[in-house]
Amino acid sequence: xxxxxxxxxxxxxxxxxxxxxxxxxxxxxxxxxxxxxxxxxxxxxxxxxxxxxxxxxxxxxxxxxxxxxxxxxxxxxxxxxxxxxxxxxxxxxxxxxxxxxxxxxxxxxxxxxxxxxxxxxxxxxxxxxxxxxxxxxxxxxxxxxxxxxxxxxxxxxxxxxxxxxxxxxxxxxxxxxxxxxxxxxxxxxxxxxxxxxxxxxxxxxxxxxxxxxxxxxxxxxxxxxxxxxxxxxxxxxxxxxxxxxxxxxxxxxxxxxxxxxxxxxxxxxxxxxxxxxxxxxxxxxxxxxxxxxxxxxxxxxxxxxxxxxxxxxxxxxxxxxxxxxxxxxxxxxxxxxxx
Amino acid sequence: xxxxxxxxxxxxxxxxxxxxxxxxxxxxxxxxxxxxxxxxxxxxxxxxxxxxxxxxxxxxxxxxxxxxxxxxxxxxxxxxxxxxxxxxxxxxxxxxxxxxxxxxxxxxxxxxxxxxxxxxxxxxxxxxxxxxxxxxxxxxxxxxxxxxxxxxxxxxxxxxxxxxxxxxxxxxxxxxxxxxxxxxxxxxxxxxxxxxxxxxxxxxxxxxxxxxxxxxxxxxxxxxxxxxxxxxxxxxxxxxxxxxxxxxxxxxxxxxxxxxxxxxxxxxxxxxxxxxxxxxxxxxxxxxxxxxxxxxxxxxxxxxxxxxxxxxxxxxxxxxxxxxxx
Numbered sequence: 150x151x152x153x154x155x156x157x158x159x160x161x162x163x164x165x166x167x168x169x170x171x172x173x174x175x176x177x178x179x180x181x182x183x184x185x186x187x188x189x190x191x192x193x194x195x196x197x198x199x200x201x202x203x204x205x206x207x208x209x210x211x212x213x214x215x216x217x218x219x220x221x222x223x224x225x226x227x228x229x230x231x232x233x234x235x236x237x238x239x240x241x242x243x244x245x246x247x248x249x250x251x252x253x254x255x256x257x258x259x260x261x262x263x264x265x266x267x268x269x270x271x272x273x274x275x276x277x278x279x280x281x282x283x284x285x286x287x288x289x290x291x292x293x294x295x296x297x298x299x300x301x302x303x304x305x306x307x308x309x310x311x312x313x314x315x316x317x318x319x320x321x322x323x324x325x326x327x328x329x330x331x332x333x334x335x336x337x338x339x340x341x342x343x344x345x346x347x348x349x350x351x352x353x354x355x356x357x358x359x360x361x362x363x364x365x366x367x368x369x370x371x372x373x374x375x376x377x378x379x380x381x382x383x384x385x386x387x388x389x390x391x392x393x394x395x396x397x398x399x400x401x402x403x404x405x406x407x408x409x410x411x412x413x414x415x416x417x418x419x420x421x422x423x424x425x426x427x428x429x430x431x432x433x434x435x436x437x438x439x440x441x442x443x444x445x446x447x448x449x450x451x452x453x454x455x456x457x458x459x460x461x462x463x464x465x466x467x468x469x470x471x472x473x474x475x476x477x478x479x480x481x482x483x484x485x486x487x488x
Numbered sequence: 489x490x491x492x493x494x495x496x497x498x499x500x501x502x503x504x505x506x507x508x509x510x511x512x513x514x515x516x517x518x519x520x521x522x523x524x525x526x527x528x529x530x531x532x533x534x535x536x537x538x539x540x541x542x543x544x545x546x547x548x549x550x551x552x553x554x555x556x557x558x559x560x561x562x563x564x565x566x567x568x569x570x571x572x573x574x575x576x577x578x579x580x581x582x583x584x585x586x587x588x589x590x591x592x593x594x595x596x597x598x599x600x601x602x603x604x605x606x607x608x609x610x611x612x613x614x615x616x617x618x619x620x621x622x623x624x625x626x627x628x629x630x631x632x633x634x635x636x637x638x639x640x641x642x643x644x645x646x647x648x649x650x651x652x653x654x655x656x657x658x659x660x661x662x663x664x665x666x667x668x669x670x671x672x673x674x675x676x677x678x679x680x681x682x683x684x685x686x687x688x689x690x691x692x693x694x695x696x697x698x699x700x701x702x703x704x705x706x707x708x709x710x711x712x713x714x715x716x717x718x719x720x721x722x723x724x725x726x727x728x729x730x731x732x733x734x735x736x737x738x739x740x741x742x743x744x745x746x747x748x749x750x751x752x753x754x755x756x757x758x759x760x761x762x763x764x765x766x767x768x769x770x771x772x773x774x775x776x777x778x779x780x781x782x783x784x785x786x787x788x789x790x791x792x793x794x795x796x797x798x799x800x801x802x803x804x805x806x807x808x809x810x811x812x813x814x
Contacts, residue, residue, distance in 0.1 A: 221561070254594040264593040271560060272589065272597060276580050282553020283585070289554055290561040293513065293539060300557070313580075316547035320554065323545065477595035478630050480653035486629075487730040487764075488681060 164373055166438065168214060172372040173435055174448050175210035176428050179230045181456045182239045186229065186246050189460070190407050195246045199260040202230035204370075204402035207427035208333050209234040211375025212301055215383060221271045221287050223280040223302040226261035227333075228273030231303055235268040240459035249466035256469040257477075271300075278304070278313030281330065285317050288326035288386075299386045300328045301379075307338030309352040315359075318394065322360040327386035329379070330394045333369060335401040340413055353396035362394050369397025370427040373434065399427075489672050495665040497639035498528040498604070501646035502566060504675060506536050509564060512650055515542045515551060516568025516604075525570055526606055526665055548574050552581035552603065556655075559601040560589070564650060572607040572621045572659060579624075586655035587630025602649045602656045607635065608699050608750055609782075609798055610663030614789035618662075620750040620782070622697065623757050625657045626727045632680060633727040635659040637701035639669040641725060644678025652680060661698040681729030685738065689720035692744035692808055695735060695761060697724045700748040700799060707748075707804035715809050727757050735761060736769050743774035746808055748799050753781040775814070780807050 164172075183203050189195045202209065213222070213234030224231040229242055237253065245252030246260050253263055261275040271287065274280035284302035291298050308314050309332060321328050332353035336343055349355035354366040365382075368374045375397060382393035400422035404411035411419075423429075435445055478484035492500065506512045514532060516524075520543040523530035533541040544551050548569055555567035569575060575582055582603070589597040609618040625633045632654050636642045642660070649656035686701065687708050696704035701723045708719035720738050724731070739745050745765055747758025762777040780799045788794055 254592060254596070257594045258592040262592045264596055266593075266596045271557075272593065274585075276584050278549075279553065279580050279585055282547075282550045282581075283557040283560070285550065286554035286557020286559070286565075287561045288557070290558045290563050293558075293563065313549045313553065316545070316550035317553065319545055320547055320550040324542075473594070477590050479632075480590070480598065480600075482595070484629065486728050487732045 164376060166440065168376070169435060169438065170440070170444070170448065172210050172214050172376060173431050173445070174452065175214060175234050176206040176372060176431060177449055177452045178239065179206040179209060179233050180428055181452050182233055182242060183229055185456050185460055186243060187403065189243070189247065194464070196248050197259050198406050198408070199246055200227040200406050201403045202227055202401065204422065204426065205333055205335060205399045206230060207372040207375050207431070208303070208331065208369045208397045208399055211372045212303070212331060212379045215376050215379035216269070216301065217298070219269065219298045220383070221269050221298060221300045223271050223284040223300065224263070224273040225280070225304055226273060226275040227305065228263050229260070232263040232265065232270050232273065235265070235270050237265045237268050237270060238459070239456050240462050241265070243459050244463045244466055247463045248469070249463055250469045251463060251466035255473055257473065278308050278311035280304070281308070281313055281317030282320065284328050285321050285324070285326055288321065288328035289324065291327050292324070297387050299383045301331060302328060303331045303333060305338070306332060306334040306336070306343040306352045308332070309356060310347060318356070318360040318362070318392070321392040322362060325389065325391035328392045329382045329386055330392060332394070332396045333399055334396050335399050337401070337405065339405040340409060351396055353394055357394045360394070362392065365393065366396045366398065369399035370425050370430060372427060372431050489670055491668050492639045492671045493665065494639050494642055494667050494669070495526065495528045497642035497671060498646070498660060499530060499532065501643040502529065502532055503535060504643065505647055505650040506532070506540060511562065512564045512566065513540050513542070513558065514566045514568070515544050515554065517544055517546055517551070517570050519543060519568050524568070526662065528660065528665060529568070548578035549581065552578045553585070555601045555603070556581060556585055556599060559599050560597055564600050566602045566604060566650060569603060569605040571617050572605040573616050573619050575605070575621055575624060582625065582631070582657070583628055587628050591630060598653065599655045600653045602646070602658050604658045604660060606662045607659040608661040608663055609787050609794055610699065612789055612791050612794060615786035618787045618794070622659055622727055623751045623755055626757055626760070627755070630655070631728060632656040633659070634680060634725065635661070635698040635727065636725060637661070637664065637698050637723050640671045640676065641678065643671065643676040645680065645725065647677045648680050656680070659698065663699050667702070680726050681731055683725055683731035683734040684723045685720060685734065686723050687719065687721040689718040689742065691718045691742060692746060692812060693720045693722060693735070693738040693742045694746045694748060694804070694808065695722045695724050695758065696748040697727070697757065698750065700750050703799060703801050704748045704804060706801040707808065710801060710805045711808055717809065717812060719808065724757070730761070732764055736765065739765055739769050740772045743772055744812065745777050746811070747779045748804055749779060749781040750798060751782065753779070753784045756781050775811060778807060778811050780804055
């Protein structure tokens with residue numbers, strides 16, 4: 150089985166200019182914010198750990214832009230991209246990475262747990278596989294209450310080898326839940342090539358048949374391809390057709406986490422994938438549709454300005470106050486366990 | 489008023505809450521059409537239908553994960569894990585997901601769910617189907633932990649657990665399912681975090697939980713009859729929240745305290761209570777704080793061995809007597 154992605158469909162206008170500009174803006178926004186996070190880490194302003202999606206932006210943008218308001222995203226610790234793609238302000242994300250009081254969770258969650266329920270971001274989960282069953286539960290609620298939202302669950306190739314993945318896929322299929330499982334296959338589980346530790350060539354796609362699902366493996370670096378696959382899966386979920394499992398072939402330009410210089414890559418691999426940089430691909434796509442350089446340059450400049458402003462706001466933000474140290478352990482707002 | 493088994497009290501408690509609130513749903517292995525392996529959910533499927541009472545695959549992670557996702561988004565799920573020993577295969581949800589989501593998200597995420605499970609020894613099932621795992625749960629900030637000892641408490645505390653906005657681990661004792669008790673008609677709603685004094689006494693306080701409650705009561709009767717020792721027996725009922733005030737007030741009166749714990753000795757729930765007494769009521773004490781527990785040992789299958797390893801009525805009575813007479 151080759152890792153060759155499916156061919157991009159011919160340029161056509163089923164997506165439309167407004168959506169394409171939104172897809173582009175979303176990808177550039179993620180790229181700019183994550184690049185900034187990396188820079189801030191080098192300045193020792195991003196603490197703890199962080200896991201970047203540089204190079205994987207088309208997956209987050211494509212799935213998020215195809216969502217309706219009310220659809221729910223469940224992310225992994227590599228969740229900055231998916232959080233930003235749902236419209237969470239850059240300042241809130243960078244603030245959380247910098248563990249400041251202006252962060253999304255005021256520093257109580259950190260980089261690996263970005264959550265913004267008002268944007269439909271129902272959490273970033275740092276235990277591999279944990280959120281697949283949780284997404285099933287949210288989808289069960291939609292099914293039970295006859296609500297038409299879809300739960301979309303993002304995870305990496307490494308997740309396909311943990312038990313919760315298989316429990317969730319079977320459960321979702323048996324209960325016909327409106328959930329879409331999105332595997333971002335970036336070729337490395339963490340530091341180890343996924344092919345070295347997986348019995349089948351397509352870690353998600355080749356498991357689909359075990360759960361009665363269609364094998365779907367797409368080019369995860371082409372936002373149009375991702376967007377179309379997302380729409381199709383969401384329609385299926387909303388119309389009672391049950392879950393989908395979509396494997397998106399992509400590549401992360403950075404290491405697994407900030408601690409990883411990614412020296413395990415074969416020479417030339419990164420460069421080869423950078424030729425298929427999703428933002429580069431999409432910029433060319435926009436031009437092919439006759440969208441002017443000035444429009445593209447304005448989006449780039451707008452995004453950069455917002456990220457610059459967010460960076461300054463985060464630097465100016467105080468640390469979280471001690472008053473929140475033990476709040477929200479229980480629903481009464483506190484942490485009392487005895488009388 | 490009717491006499492009900494602990495098992496039927498589980499059914500009545502779940503039914504009471506499902507009838508009250510359509511957002512209460514119930515899932516687990518063999519719980520719907522089969523009525524549960526302990527027959528503690530018989531009739532719920534017929535009464536509430538296949539959308540609300542659902543059989544799952546043998547997928548404990550999927551059960552608890554689905555319960556959490558449903559709870560986060562508006563339902564009030566009751567999930568059954570058949571044997572509490574199986575918590576070990578889905579502990580991520582119990583330890584990492586349910587209890588930490590609210591805190592990590594700065595209060596955004598809610599998790600109002602109940603995990604019911606068959607806990608405890610006495611069924612001759614051996615080391616992996618007999619454990620008392622209340623201490624596994626008690627140590628995790630963000631969880632509530634409840635373990636009733638009587639049919640009326642099963643209903644009232646289950647109702648309180650379902651209505652509670654936090655994740656509650658509800659430990660039913662397998663060896664109590666067949667026991668009976670008087671239960672009034674109509675809705676029953678109890679309160680978490682309240683211990684119950686089941687037998688007032690003046691010479692020593694005995695705190696106990698679940699199956700150890702009837703044993704502590706029997707030991708107290710034996711001590712009264714044979715030794716003239718008058719023990720106060722407290723059913724702790726709720727480990728988190730913990731009703732320390734009832735226990736401390738009792739110790740202030742009796743000046744002695746014993747715990748009777750089915751969990752293995754190390755880090756058992758009684759250790760926490762004893763440390764609170766030592767810290768806050770040291771000068772009330774006339775003697776050592778004594779824990780009567782299952783030893784630091786896996787549980788054997790053979791009936792004669794299993795009976796010997798748990799705290800028995802005789803062992804409890806003997807230990808209290810020797811301590812008071814020392």
